[in-house]
Amino acid sequence: MSGKSGDLLPEGRRGQWLAVGLVVIVAAVVWLGVASPLIGWYDARQVDIANRRALLDDMASRARALPALRQLARASRPDAAPKATLLTGGTDAIAAAALQGLIQDMATAAGATLASEEVLPAVQQGGFRQIDLRIALTARWPVLVQLLQEIDASDLRLLVDDLEFHAVDDAATGSGGPGGHPPLAASFVVMAFRAGSGDRAGDLQTQAYEFGR
Structure with missing residues (x-):
């Protein structure tokens, strides 16, 4: 074999x-x-x-x-000529609604679509009420920069805090996307102010509580 x-x-x-x-x-x-x-x-x-x-x-x-x-x-x-730098409205809720509308207009002008908006509890800052609005969106870098510039150029005294962003995958256009800019998932807080010491209803509740004590 x-x-x-x-x-x-x-x-x-x-x-x-x-x-x-x-x-x-x-x-x-x-x-x-x-x-x-x-x-x-x-x-x-x-x-x-x-x-x-x-x-x-x-x-x-x-x-x-x-x-x-x-x-x-x-x-x-x-x-x-100097313009108004504070939100208008006699209550925190009215001022927050005005801030939401303003940010939505700015996002539209920048070509961005907001994914979510959250009104945070108002904070007393001396003789002013600080109104905070947390927003989240997914947009490419030039659009995000345009939105931040719109906020910075506002006549109102607007501040941006707690800015976070990271790149996300884009299965439709690839990781680079148009112009080589991948989409970014971003979130940040827009802070504005109105004059006052709180909502009238809140002040009355506080006074009633202190009287009851």
């Missing part, structure tokens, strides 16, 4: 070429099945990391330029 099996396998140079061919075939199969997909995945990750680094650099550059832009905007209209 061993003699017959040996006769089926080529010997000499022909056998060596056959062995080399088998090694090449096995290596090609391993390359196509394992190595090539891994290299492709690695290259895609490198491109994604490079895009995210470029986005962070762009964001940092824009953030550094904001103070100069604000100063330039103020200098360009020195004779402008």
